[in-house]
Amino acid sequence: MKNWINSIPILISVIFTLFILFFGRFLPAKLPLFYSLPWGDKQLVSHQQFLIIPGLIIFITLINVGISWQLHSSQIFFKKLLTFSSWLVAIILIITFLKIIFIFV
Numbered sequence: 001m002k003n004w005i006n007s008i009p010i011l012i013s014v015i016f017t018l019f020i021l022f023f024g025r026f027l028p029a030k031l032p033l034f035y036s037l038p039w040g041d042k043q044l045v046s047h048q049q050f051l052i053i054p055g056l057i058i059f060i061t062l063i064n065v066g067i068s069w070q071l072h073s074s075q076i077f078f079k080k081l082l083t084f085s086s087w088l089v090a091i092i093l094i095i096t097f098l099k100i101i102f103i104f105v
Contacts, residue, residue, distance in 0.1 A: 006068070006083060009061045009090035013054035016097055020047055020054075027104055053097045061086045 030044035033052070037043050045052075064082040071078055 006061065006065050006086065009057050009086055012090060012094060013057040013061075016054045016094070017051060020050055024050075027101070031100060032103070033100065053093050057090045057093050060089045
C-alpha cells in the first residue's frame, strides 16, 4: 500500500492540532467533548484536552500502519482494510471536531 495514503490522516491531524494551538484563543475556554456524560461541566474540556481528537487519529493510524507493515505482501485485502479503517476513523473524528468548532463560529 502506498505510504502517502496512510500519511494523509496524520497530516490532517497535525493541521487540526495547529488550528487548536493558534486559534484556540478565539474559542471559549471550555469546549463540549464528552456528550455521553451528564449535562454540565463534566462534558466540557480545555483546549489542551481537545487535542484528544487529533491524537486519536494519529494513534489509530500509526497502529494500523504498524500492523499493515507486519502483514505478508500477499495479504493485500487486510492491508486495504486497515487503511480504510484509518480513513474511516479519521473522517468520523474530523466531522466531530468540525461540528464542535462550528457551534462557536
